[in-house]
Amino acid sequence: MIGVERGAAVEQDVWAQAVAFTRERSPASFDQWFSGIQFDGLADGVLSLRARDEFVREWVDQHFLPTLTDHVRSQTGWSVQVAWTVGGVVDSPVSSHPHVEPVRPKPLSLRPEMAYGVLDRAPVTPRAPAPPPAPIEGLNPKYTFANFVVGPSNQLAHAASIAAAGGGGPRHNPLFLCGGTGLGKTHLVHAVAHRLRLERPEARILYVSAEKFINEFVQALQDHKMNEFRARYREKCDLLLVDDIQFLASKTQTQEEFFHAFNALHQADKQIIITSDKYPQQLERMEERLVSRFTSGLVADIQAPELETRVAIVRKKAQLEHLDVPDDVVLAIAQTVRSNVRELEGTLIRIAAKASLMGRAVTVDFAKGEIFAASNARPNEASVEDIQRVVCHHFKLRTADLLSKDRHKSIAFARHVAMYLCKQRLKCSFPELGRAFGNRDHTTVMSAVRKVEGLRGADPEVRAHLEAIERKLGAAD
Numbered sequence: 022m023i024g025v026e027r028g029a030a031v032e033q034d035v036w037a038q039a040v041a042f043t044r045e046r047s048p049a050s051f052d053q054w055f056s057g058i059q060f061d062g063l064a065d066g067v068l069s070l071r072a073r074d075e076f077v078r079e080w081v082d083q084h085f086l087p088t089l090t091d092h093v094r095s096q097t098g099w100s101v102q103v104a105w106t107v108g109g110v111v112d113s114p115v116s117s118h119p120h121v122e123p124v125r126p127k128p129l130s131l132r133p134e135m136a137y138g139v140l141d142r143a144p145v146t147p148r149a150p151a152p153p154p155a156p157i158e159g160l161n162p163k164y165t166f167a168n169f170v171v172g173p174s175n176q177l178a179h180a181a182s183i184a185a186a187g188g189g190g191p192r193h194n195p196l197f198l199c200g201g202t203g204l205g206k207t208h209l210v211h212a213v214a215h216r217l218r219l220e221r222p223e224a225r226i227l228y229v230s231a232e233k234f235i236n237e238f239v240q241a242l243q244d245h246k247m248n249e250f251r252a253r254y255r256e257k258c259d260l261l262l263v264d265d266i267q268f269l270a271s272k273t274q275t276q277e278e279f280f281h282a283f284n285a286l287h288q289a290d291k292q293i294i295i296t297s298d299k300y301p302q303q304l305e306r307m308e309e310r311l312v313s314r315f316t317s318g319l320v321a322d323i324q325a326p327e328l329e330t331r332v333a334i335v336r337k338k339a340q341l342e343h344l345d346v347p348d349d350v351v352l353a354i355a356q357t358v359r360s361n362v363r364e365l366e367g368t369l370i371r372i373a374a375k376a377s378l379m380g381r382a383v384t385v386d387f388a389k390g391e392i393f394a395a396s397n398a399r400p401n402e403a404s405v406e407d408i409q410r411v412v413c414h415h416f417k418l419r420t421a422d423l424l425s426k427d428r429h430k431s432i433a434f435a436r437h438v439a440m441y442l443c444k445q446r447l448k449c450s451f452p453e454l455g456r457a458f459g460n461r462d463h464t465t466v467m468s469a470v471r472k473v474e475g476l477r478g479a480d481p482e483v484r485a486h487l488e489a490i491e492r493k494l495g496a497a498d
């Protein structure tokens with residue numbers, strides 16, 4: 022940790038930048054409110070503020086603090102707590118201080134040598150904005166640390182990601198993030214990339230999904246460009262982020278290639294972060310030596326968030342999308358959608374969009390009606406498991422048969438039919454379906470779907486089977 026090197030000047034500077042950043046959005050309103058606020062210090066993540074009265078405190082707390090504290094957090098990695106003093110004399114209001122030009126979050130305390138440099142200088146030094154670093158392919162600009170809500174379910178993964186980005190704390194290499202779908206793995210690795218890019222614009226950051234890595238590898242082989250490919254992944258890279266490593270399953274050649282890239286980077290002490298929907302030991306058809314590399318650093322899992330975290334996430338998303346959603350509606354959404362943050366977000370956006378279209382206020386009754394309607398609509402929207410169950414029932418098989426390696430004709434046919442129906446009715450990708458059917462390759466699913474499509478047109482018996490199963494599943498929409 023570099024807390025000891027943090028001096029008052031650094032903290033003044035962090036504060037001044039956060040003020041500049043926040044003020045930039047609405048200077049007049051900012052100045053008006055901050056004429057009643059005094060800055061009493063920032064130390065070890067505690068921001069001390071004094072407010073002229075309760076009214077000013079509440080307003081500033083609601084309307085400005087999220088932006089301010091997020092900015093401080095994005096610069097320092099601290100999760101900022103605010104200590105308020107209400108009342109008393111505000112003789113040095115924030116709005117009376119000279120304004121600093123806002124710059125994008127900078128390294129400050131994250132690099133000790135920088136922190137020392139800043140300490141030597143006078144506090145609140147305006148800086149010339151640095152030219153923006155080049156964008157990194159494939160990153161969502163909204164997936165930053167500032168936009169990530171930390172709770173018990175993701176605390177370790179979050180802290181380890183901050184450390185991997187150079188933000189202090191022990192750095193683990195590799196860092197292996199695992200957890201169910203929609204729980205924030207991709208968000209965290211993008212955040213690491215954003216942070217490092219701001220911090221060290223010269224760092225070479227590579228973000229790829231495992232699927233993309235496979236495709237690039239295959240393409241490089243075809244084009245005889247393996248040297249370039251290898252240089253890219255083994256040498257010209259300071260931070261490698263590989264998302265959804267589970268898709269490397271069964272790809273022995275790609276796994277071999279990845280193994281060498283991994284070793285080269287690891288030996289050069291370049292940070293590697295990998296995400297997966299399973300623990301390393303649970304990855305199927307993955308070479309043992311890769312699995313053992315994956316477990317050699319830190320494996321940090323992300324669990325489904327608990328209620329408080331879900332509430333905070335819905336609030337954060339509403340704030341980011343500029344949606345005015347009352348607290349009881351936030352709570353109703355957080356209470357209903359439990360296991361997937363993506364769905365939590367989707368529900369919020371849908372409710373807000375519908376209310377706005379209908380010219381209605383977002384009340385808790387309106388929200389509950391929407392949530393209820395959506396949960397009622399869901400039975401039509403079967404899951405992969407539902408479809409597998411119905412298909413098995415129809416063909417008098419066990420679900421385990423569908424997932425097995427059994428290639429017996431009648432089982433293979435039922436499996437193909439189930440894959441086809443899943444593809445028709447669900448928004449699943451081929452690789453997702455491959456996984457859901459006993460970790461099969463996505464090309465297997467593709468050819469199964471094509472085959473059943475063909476048979477449906479050509480073979481009345483097949484058509485009759487399909488129609489019978491579809492009746493059981495209910496009409497598709």
Ligand code: ADP
Nearest residue numbers: 168169170202203204205206207208334362363
């Ligand atoms: P995964 O990669 O684990 O499937 P994502 O990173 O794509 O999940 O997250 C799904 C959605 O949920 C994204 O929009 C992301 O911003 C959001 N999300 C997940 N966890 C959090 C969190 N802790 N705070 C804020 N947003 C989150």
Ligand code: MG
Nearest residue numbers: 206207208264
């Ligand atoms: Mg993801």
